[in-house]
Amino acid sequence: MKxxxxxxxxxxxxxxxxxxxxxxxxxxxTTIVQKEEVVVDENGQQSTRxxxxxxVVPGDQVVYxxxxxxxxxxxxxxxxxxxxxxxxxxxxxxxxxxxxxxxEFSADGGKSFAAREKLTVPDExxxxxxxxxxxxxxxxxxxxxxxxxxxxxxxxxxxRLN
Amino acid sequence: MKLAIEAMRRLSGLAVPLLLLSAQQALxxxxxxxxxxxxxxxxxxxxxxxxxxxxxxxxxxxxxxxAGLGVTTDFVVDNRVDFTLVESGxxxxxxxxxxxxxxxxxFQLTNTGNATQxxxxxxxxxxxxxxxxxxxxxxxxxxIEVLVDDGDDVLDAGDVDNWVDELAPDAQITIFVRxxxxxxxxxxxxxxxxxxxxxxxASAADPGNPGTAVTxxxxxxxxxxxxxxxxxxxEDNLESAQDGYIVSSASLTVxxxxxxxxxxxxxxxxxxxxxxxxxxxxxxxxxxGTEAATNVVLTDPLTDVLPIGNVTTDNGAADSCTVSDADxxxxxxxxxTLTIGPSASLDVPAGGQLTVTFQVEIQ
Numbered sequence: 001m002k003x004x005x006x007x008x009x010x011x012x013x014x015x016x017x018x019x020x021x022x023x024x025x026x027x028x029x030t031t032i033v034q035k036e037e038v039v040v041d042e043n044g045q046q047s048t049r050x051x052x053x054x055x056v057v058p059g060d061q062v063v064y065x066x067x068x069x070x071x072x073x074x075x076x077x078x079x080x081x082x083x084x085x086x087x088x089x090x091x092x093x094x095x096x097x098x099x100x101x102x103x104e105f106s107a108d109g110g111k112s113f114a115a116r117e118k119l120t121v122p123d124e125x126x127x128x129x130x131x132x133x134x135x136x137x138x139x140x141x142x143x144x145x146x147x148x149x150x151x152x153x154x155x156x157x158x159x160r161l162n
Numbered sequence: 163m164k165l166a167i168e169a170m171r172r173l174s175g176l177a178v179p180l181l182l183l184s185a186q187q188a189l190x191x192x193x194x195x196x197x198x199x200x201x202x203x204x205x206x207x208x209x210x211x212x213x214x215x216x217x218x219x220x221x222x223x224x225x226x227x228x229a230g231l232g233v234t235t236d237f238v239v240d241n242r243v244d245f246t247l248v249e250s251g252x253x254x255x256x257x258x259x260x261x262x263x264x265x266x267x268x269f270q271l272t273n274t275g276n277a278t279q280x281x282x283x284x285x286x287x288x289x290x291x292x293x294x295x296x297x298x299x300x301x302x303x304x305x306i307e308v309l310v311d312d313g314d315d316v317l318d319a320g321d322v323d324n325w326v327d328e329l330a331p332d333a334q335i336t337i338f339v340r341x342x343x344x345x346x347x348x349x350x351x352x353x354x355x356x357x358x359x360x361x362x363x364a365s366a367a368d369p370g371n372p373g374t375a376v377t378x379x380x381x382x383x384x385x386x387x388x389x390x391x392x393x394x395x396x397e398d399n400l401e402s403a404q405d406g407y408i409v410s411s412a413s414l415t416v417x418x419x420x421x422x423x424x425x426x427x428x429x430x431x432x433x434x435x436x437x438x439x440x441x442x443x444x445x446x447x448x449x450x451g452t453e454a455a456t457n458v459v460l461t462d463p464l465t466d467v468l469p470i471g472n473v474t475t476d477n478g479a480a481d482s483c484t485v486s487d488a489d490x491x492x493x494x495x496x497x498x499t500l501t502i503g504p505s506a507s508l509d510v511p512a513g514g515q516l517t518v519t520f521q522v523e524i525q
Contacts, residue, residue: 029220032235062237064203077207079206088199
């Protein structure tokens with residue numbers, strides 16, 4: 001009986017494998033949200049650590065960390081991570097971080113992206129001005145290098161709750 | 163993993179200037195407590211130069227390709243209890259006259275937190291000697307009451323509650339404090355009675371009834387629950403504002419001068435204080451206060467002299483008030499005491515004076 005059950009499980013596994021391209025991508029993508037907590041040690045030295053974003057009130061900052069692990073046996077190329085900013089949050093200037101990535105921003109709902117210093121929005125006089133953090137709607141990380149099988153990358157930014 | 167640690171290190175380095183930046187911003191109430199903030203990243207990539215289907219993120223990791231197959235990474239916005247209480251209306255201490263009832267002070271309560279709250283209010287006398295804006299407390303008001311405005315910014319019959327029901331984020335409301343300056347004898351010109359109004363945020367869960375004061379959640383963090391964080395000044399869920407009353411009253415100084423007019427032997431020339439001599443008394447009542455003194459009554463026990471002729475005042479009133487005159491409408495003389503004014507409505511205006519003149523004969 002036990003042998004039979006095992007056989008069924010093996011069959012199921014094979015069935016899953018044949019649909020690998022439909023059911024299983026090459027990357028495993030995780031987003032976590034954390035909050036910085038100030039810790040004071042016995043010598044009065046302040047340091048910070050990231051903890052679960054359990055207690056967040058307006059004005060507080062949280063840190064979003066996107067991890068993308070290549071769980072396949074092939075290298076992944078031209079990886080682009082796009083993260084729309086939640087409507088209730090404002091990007092914290094200078095906080096986007098991603099090793100090996102060009103970081104770009106969008107101020108038009110994700111239609112177009114540009115590096116921070118090149119992104120403009122219409123100003124009140126009918127011209128263009130450089131976009132500010134509160135104008136951003138999306139952030140994206142364009143990876144310069146491929147991520148090999150078994151490796152992973154990270155993209156991170158900080159945002160303030162409005 | 164090393165990458166993640168590096169990321170944290172970098173972000174930590176940013177913490178101090180960024181926190182300063184946020185402190186400088188004047189935040190309104192902000193995102194409402196209970197709001198779920200969702201975030202979803204998507205990853206596009208190629209394998210061997212071939213576009214692959216998008217993979218969306220999930221809090222625990224997702225590798226199933228396809229739009230809509232990710233799971234948002236969420237947190238719930240917690241309840242920042244924050245509010246301000248300030249003096250409003252006519253700023254500065256209110257004037258009150260001795261014995262005055264229902265004199266009111268006005269305050270404004272603003273909910274600067276991100277959730278609707280009830281507020282519990284308490285008004286109290288500050289201690290003798292307390293200093294509010296340079297006014298040093300000398301008196302205590304009686305029958306202090308808190309009355310929450312019904313929306314018209316005027317203290318009226320509709321203002322009955324001593325607590326605030328369901329004040330929305332960014333909303334404000336006028337609070338009145340009413341008190342009596344009694345007993346009147348305790349309140350002298352220039353006296354000060356300082357008052358403090360205190361407000362505490364309470365649960366708004368029961369509209370129409372005062373909630374219980376909220377307490378901060380210091381226990382384990384719960385991602386999906388609305389927890390309470392004190393964001394008010396001092397982070398103690400207690401705000402107070404101080405104001406007070408200054409007593410406005412008459413301040414009377416009475417002086418009495420005498421002038422020997424004549425004696426039976428020398429007449430008006432170098433008269434002597436001998437029996438039968440006539441002496442003129444002038445009583446001056448000066449009011450250095452800020453309120454008129456009304457219905458002033460003067461009593462003057464006379465020994466060894468008897469009033470003669472009329473008692474006159476410098477506002478033109480005059481009446482005979484001799485030994486035989488027992489009426490008390492303007493003045494009376496009974497039991498050796500001259501009483502001036504019981505029904506004469508003698509007034510001494512603020513900053514003014516009243517002069518009463520009468521003559522007596524030395525017995």
